[in-house]
Amino acid sequence: MNTHPVMFVLLLLTLLPSPLLSAGVSGEDLVIADFETDSYGNWTVTGNAFGTGPAKGTLPGQMKVSGFKGKGLVNSFLGGDKSKGTLTSAEFKLSQPYITFLIGGGGFPGKTGMRLLHDGKVVREATGTNVEPGGSEALSQGFWDVSDLQGQTLVIEIIDDAVGGWGHINVDQIVQSDHRPSRVPMQKSIVVDQPYLIIPIQNGGEKVTLEVSVNGKPVRHYTTELAMTPESVDWYAYFSMDAYAGQEAVVRAERVRPDVFDLVAMSAEVPGSQQFYKEPLRPQFHFSQKVGWNNDPNGMVFLDGEWHLYFQHNPVGWNWGNMTWGHAVSKDLVHWEQLPNVLFPETMATGACFSGGATVDFKNTAGWKEGDEDVLVAFLTDTGAGEAVVYSRDRGRTFSWYEGNPIIQHKGRDPKVIWYAYDDTDRPLDETAEQLGGHWAMVVYDETEGQGQRTSFYTSTNLKDWSPQSHLSGYYECPELFELAVDGDANNTRWVTFAADGKYVLGDFDGKSFTPEDDSKLQLFHGNIYASQTFDNAPDNRRILIGWSRIEMPGMPFNQAFTFPHELTLRTTPEGIRLFSKPVKEIESIYTGKQTAVAKSLTPEQSFSLQLDGELYDVEATFEIGNSQQVGLRMGNNEIVFNAQDETVMGVTANMVDKTVTLRVLVDRSQLEVWVNDGATTITERNKTVGPFSLLEAFAIGGEATLSSLQVHQLESAWPKE
Structure with missing residues (x-):
């Protein structure tokens, strides 16, 4: 190409960044640090908390870190919460009125956080949100209004000067910007003077963390799709707050528009509740939850004239997540009343509250009984911890967490517990079991490495201390175990076991191990049914089953539902003994x-x-x-x-x-x-x-x-x- 020398110089100048552009011009975001490289570049490191370069997400021993952008971030959990250090940027000139960033971890001012320095003095500061056990490693959007500092030379310092719980800081995506984020961390205190805390939900919206604390203790912690704008609300989730009536609650959202956060409020009723049960896809005689998602039925048990149906529930989302135990009761298996949720992720359990069963401790083997009420005992998988037990002294309305949890630690889930009563041919498990006339038996899904999918059997005499007994191969999640009479003959019974797919075998169970009559499985249930469970302690030895009917409900404030209750029997057929089902007579x-x-x-x-x-x-x-x-x-x-x-x-x-x-x-x-x-x-x-x-x-x-x-x-x- 033939180019005049003067024209070449002008062309070259247009291709080179000018000093003004490199400093950032008005209207343009300028990244100070995104921590996407293997080193900190011109940032200065002291101490041992930050390592030699950005972390690539979660560090060993840490809860899952989320909310950062890209692949890297500052994470001072290196070596755990005993490490300390600082990470200091090179000087930079401020050209925009805002500095935005993502931040999480410990919430201790002056100890865990990020500071903006001008002439060596701290002019702005931000911390994480966590100071108590529990909490979340999710990073939240933060910002500083620095319009009064434009044109000044500044330094950013990230500090970890804390040890012990939440003694670390997470930071990412530090940016100069000419506008403040539309969705920012918000917090407010409200008096619990109404039954419901309502939450505006937008299906498919960006997921953010919402936390409610009472007296400094988190009582609800959920990741949910808060509405992006007041106009984009699809439906309202709710927390039942009667247990905290008259107290002050603190509500925090990691990233929300102020006008949307105004919609998070106490209310006498849930918006849209006038249409509950009337929606076009709402089942009219199959139970479904008012709002949110359901999957597996849990903790099904009969006590004092009530059928209790607990269930896997996402109360703040239309899709799976936030596994909570919902609760409904019925006097007749047809008319159901939904009660407040009972088991909560992260604030009650260590992780999510996965599936399990329930029973009634009539003999008070665990020693939890006070007064005349029999204790309802439920079992669940506390994700990240193991199998857990909880107990209720108020007919299943609220539960206490056993301080000795987890009762079993293994790679598995979905414990179902039954009482195995001895007859004259049984050998007692031990002296205590002989005195009790039986023992507790647990069947639970087991994923022990190298053993394939199987169920495992454990025994106990007090619901707290469990001993492994045997395994049964070829079963995947949500196991079930019960005994049924053949053709109504109480002297001729078979034990039945199946897992989430409902394919069953008949056999013998001696309280410790299950022996199938045949290696091949049989199938009664087909179609959109999964993870079914039967009621424990049903009157008249009835065996009543409810399953998760996996049917989506587009456009509704709820998603999925349950089957109608089935009554199970064993009958003799030309092909052998088989399981039969019919709708309950009610x-x-x-x-x-x-x-x-x-x-x-x-x-x-x-x-x-x-x-x-x-x-x-x-x-x-x-x-x-x-x-x-x-x-x-x-x-x-x-x-x-x-x-x-x-x-x-x-x-x-x-x-x-x-x-x-x-x-x-x-x-x-x-x-x-x-x-x-x-x-x-x-x-x-x-x-x-x-x-x-x-x-x-x-x-x-x-x-x-x-x-x-x-x-x-x-x-x-x-x-x-x-």
Whole structure:
């Protein structure tokens, strides 16, 4: 290229950074340090807390660090909380009115933090947020208004001069900026003078940490999707605060707009609660939580006339996370009342409160009983710690954390505990067990390295001290264990075990180990059901099961739901002893009307129809297959079809009985449950119709069949009438 020398110099000048640009011009963010390199560059290090370069996230022995940007950050936890040191920047000239940064760790002024120095004097200071046990290693957005210092030469110093709990500091992304962050750390004190603390949620919003403390002790600590703006609120989460009535609570959010933080407030009711139970996808006789996410049912137990359903709950998000134990009770397994949550992550447990079971300590083996009330005892996985036990002296409304937790430390989760009572043929576990007439047995999922997926069995006489006994291979999470009579004969029983997928085996359990009758697993449940559990201590030796029905609820303030309660029995069949299921008889309490039909001929050209005017039904139809290829029911957009050629219903194997098939269908908003041949097979699926449908049709395809009988019960909602 031929270029005049003067033109070349001018071109070169345009390509080189000017002194003004390198200092930062108005309107342009200027990174002071992002800590993305392997060294601190021109920063000066003293002491042993900061090492020779930025950390790449969490350090050994530290809780998970989050909220930093990129791959590196300043983290003075090197060697634990006993190390000290300083990290000091080179001088820089201030050209913007704000300095923004991310900061976390200890909250001790003058000991753990970051300082801005002018002529050797501290002119601004920031610290982390943690001073008490618990807390979070999440970094929060911070800033300094330095408009009065523009044009001055400054230095930043990061300090760790503390030892002991939270004696460290985390810092990242220090930037000069011409605007303050729109979302900043916020804190306020409020008097608990209403039952609920309400929290504005935006589905898909940026996750931030929200903490509530009372008397200096954190009582709620959640990572949630706070609304980005007041206009973007999708729904309101809530914390029940009655336990702290009249006290002062401190609410902190790591990153929030002030006008959004104003919406975090005490309230007499939850915004949107007028529509609870009325939403288009809200199940009307299957339990679902008011807001937030659910997954596994937990701690299912009967005590003093109440069925207790605890459950995995994210109370501040539409998706999985923040595992808390929610709580609902029922007198009849149909009408449920949701009570305040009972087990909380990080402020009660060390980590999250994962799944587990519950029982009643009638013999007071743990010694926790005071007064006349029997103690309800629950077991859970405290993530990061192990299996834990909690106990309630107020009928399961609140729980105390056993000071000796964890009771078992291993790589596993989801403990289920039952009482194993001795009969004349049993050998007592020990002298204490002999005096008690039995012992406690725990089945728990075990992930011991090199052993594959399995369940393990432990025993105890006091619910606190547990001894390992045996293992059973081939089972993954949420184990279940119970004994059932065969054909109602109390002298002929089998033990049943299964895990989250519901595939079961029958066998013998001697209080310490399970011996299967057959190596192959059997399957009763199909479709969108997972992690089911049965009630402990059910009256009349009933075995009642509820599962997690994994069905999304788009556009709703809640997500997922539960199956209707199933009653389980063991029956003798030509193939052997098998597990059967049916809806609990208490469903009859919400029957409002009935239509029937008998002996209706069905051909490809002629179906049978009933006119309907609702959306909630219990339908039972029996078909004589004849020479047809398929028979089934149409209800709105749903087809429940039995295929005679491969003997399947909705793709699931379900054998005919003497050329006859029976279909029973519970129709609720958002979900269907199907029982085939008196409960030999059950299927949980989504209801493809939103709202009422006007026609039920029984049909045959590819030949003639007979609709032997049809019963259609219309149901009323089990939710409170307002």
